[in-house]
Amino acid sequence: MKMAHLITHCSFSASPAVNTFSGSPGYCCNVGQLQNSKSSNLSLKSSFKRQKKPYVTCASAAVQGQTQTPLTGSQEASGHSSSKSKKVMVIGGDGYCGWATALHLSNKGYEVAIVDNLVRRLFDHQLGLDSLTPITSIQNRVRRWKSLTGKTIQLFIGDICDFDFLSEAFKSFEPDAAVHFGEQRSAPYSMIDRSRAVYTQHNNVIGTLNVLFAIKEYSEECHLVKLGTMGEYGTPNIDIEEGFITITHNGRTDTLPYPKQASSFYHLSKVHDSHNIAFTCKAWGIRATDLNQGVVYGVRTDETAMHEELSNRFDYDGVFGTALNRFCVQAAVGHPLTVYGKGGQTRGYLDIRDTVQCVELAIANPAKPGEFRVFNQFTEQFSVNDLAKLVTAAGAKLGLDVQTKSVPNPRVEAEEHYYNAKHTKLIELGLVPHLLSDSLLDSLLNFAVQYKDRVDTAQIMPSVSWKKMGAKPRTVSV
Numbered sequence: 379m380k381m382a383h384l385i386t387h388c389s390f391s392a393s394p395a396v397n398t399f400s401g402s403p404g405y406c407c408n409v410g411q412l413q414n415s416k417s418s419n420l421s422l423k424s425s426f427k428r429q430k431k432p433y434v435t436c437a438s439a440a441v442q443g444q445t446q447t448p449l450t451g452s453q454e455a456s457g458h459s460s461s462k463s464k465k466v467m468v469i470g471g472d473g474y475c476g477w478a479t480a481l482h483l484s485n486k487g488y489e490v491a492i493v494d495n496l497v498r499r500l501f502d503h504q505l506g507l508d509s510l511t512p513i514t515s516i517q518n519r520v521r522r523w524k525s526l527t528g529k530t531i532q533l534f535i536g537d538i539c540d541f542d543f544l545s546e547a548f549k550s551f552e553p554d555a556a557v558h559f560g561e562q563r564s565a566p567y568s569m570i571d572r573s574r575a576v577y578t579q580h581n582n583v584i585g586t587l588n589v590l591f592a593i594k595e596y597s598e599e600c601h602l603v604k605l606g607t608m609g610e611y612g613t614p615n616i617d618i619e620e621g622f623i624t625i626t627h628n629g630r631t632d633t634l635p636y637p638k639q640a641s642s643f644y645h646l647s648k649v650h651d652s653h654n655i656a657f658t659c660k661a662w663g664i665r666a667t668d669l670n671q672g673v674v675y676g677v678r679t680d681e682t683a684m685h686e687e688l689s690n691r692f693d694y695d696g697v698f699g700t701a702l703n704r705f706c707v708q709a710a711v712g713h714p715l716t717v718y719g720k721g722g723q724t725r726g727y728l729d730i731r732d733t734v735q736c737v738e739l740a741i742a743n744p745a746k747p748g749e750f751r752v753f754n755q756f757t758e759q760f761s762v763n764d765l766a767k768l769v770t771a772a773g774a775k776l777g778l779d780v781q782t783k784s785v786p787n788p789r790v791e792a793e794e795h796y797y798n799a800k801h802t803k804l805i806e807l808g809l810v811p812h813l814l815s816d817s818l819l820d821s822l823l824n825f826a827v828q829y830k831d832r833v834d835t836a837q838i839m840p841s842v843s844w845k846k847m848g849a850k851p852r853t854v855s856v
Contacts, residue, residue: 465489466741467551469538469589470559471531472516473498474691475605475674475733479557481681481688482734483741484529491532491551492516493544493560501567505853507698507837509691510707510829511677522687538585541592548596555601555741558589561647565609566697566788566842568644572849575643582647583654590658601744602666603737604655607648608726608756608799610670612639613792618799621668621752641791642844652752659750666749667740671733672726672756675702676818677825679731690730692829695837696788701762702727702814702822704838705769709780710826711833715770716840719787721763722794726756726801729812739807754801757811772819776827788840 471492694707773780
């Protein structure tokens with residue numbers, strides 16, 4: 379028999395949060411005093427089984443009678459005010475890009491809610507991984523943000539693959555925009571074994587479908603801002619356009635979606651997301667912006683640097699760590715930089731400060747009803763060898779003896795190729811990029827040196843092989 383919905387609202391008090399997180403097969407998150415609730419815990423099963431009982435846990439860091447801090451000049455210029463602020467739901471707001479985005483939007487005067495099932499933290503426990511930076515619970519994070527700024531970020535703790543949960547979140551918050559980061563975002567994770575491949579595709583595709591249905595049913599004017607990936611395009615021997623390409627074939631011309639050449643089960647899930655979103659824009663009139671993001675580096679934004687409890691996660695391992703972040707940590711601990719294969723793999727890159735800026739620009743300039751827009755979200759192109767040279771030079775200035783070694787490429791990909799991707803649309807909307815500079819590399823390296831005692835060197839080398847993955851479940855970590 380299906381249990382009736384339990385919607386739990388709560389506020390954070392000034393006392394420390396009660397927060398539990400165990401390494402057992404499931405974990406619980408207690409978000410403070412829960413009112414009118416028979417149970418204060420929400421369990422997530424590590425076996426990837428979906429909850430059969432839909433719960434919505436809405437947590438607000440509101441303090442009665444406390445006013446919001448004044449808007450800055452840039453906030454006023456962008457047209458945001460506390461009386462007419464847009465409501466933005468950040469799905470996956472506890473993650474690397476999501477947390478930085480949630481704080482940035484809140485600081486800009488938007489009313490923000492985070493939706494997250496906290497499963498990214500569970501992945502670390504399952505695989506024996508950890509962020510370079512110590513990160514506190516999501517409840518402590520939003521409480522600290524409230525105490526520093528007077529701004530409230532609501533929490534909805536649950537799984538967007540549970541449509542009943544997601545429906546209650548949408549009906550309760552009524553978002554004007556939904557920023558969707560809430561997916562398993564690691565290509566290596568999706569290639570560990572069959573169960574992780576299935577989880578990735580189910581979580582990402584079904585979760586996005588549920589978001590689309592929730593918008594259709596409960597918030598038709600909501601603008602979907604979806605985090606895609608440049609990896610959808612692959613590495614074609616022609617220029618990569620922004621989402622669409624005009625071709626002439628046998629004397630006829632048409633503008634069509636740019637061909638997709640995904641290179642992992644993760645990337646394939648993102649391709650299918652894009653197709654589903656494009657279809658629902660056409661069929662239902664949904665407005666959507668697909669941000670095909672390049673590889674993100676960095677850790678600090680103006681907001682996450684305000685207090686240690688607002689710190690973002692910084693992954694350096696072979697499963698979740700991105701290239702430049704990994705190289706900086708390897709240099710800090712004296713480990714040779716791990717260049718996969720020939721090192722000619724070229725991709726678009728951007729600073730995490732530009733990630734949050736791009737999302738804000740997409741929200742402030744929404745797609746029209748029925749419009750499916752694609753923006754390529756990156757600022758510069760580098761090969762892996764380029765990054766290794768930059769980190770080596772920056773390390774030398776700090777007295778670090780940085781070495782590089784080529785390791786067998788665990789992926790199936792071209793190691794030398796043509797790569798030229800267009801990325802003008804966000805610049806036209808006003809993006810002012812933070813380009814990779816010597817000072818930024820110095821900052822990243824110093825940051826890695828500061829936390830080098832937290833580095834587990836056993837997690838540095840790649841441990842997931844595209845060719846060797848199989849159906850048998852495996853544990854990556856030693």
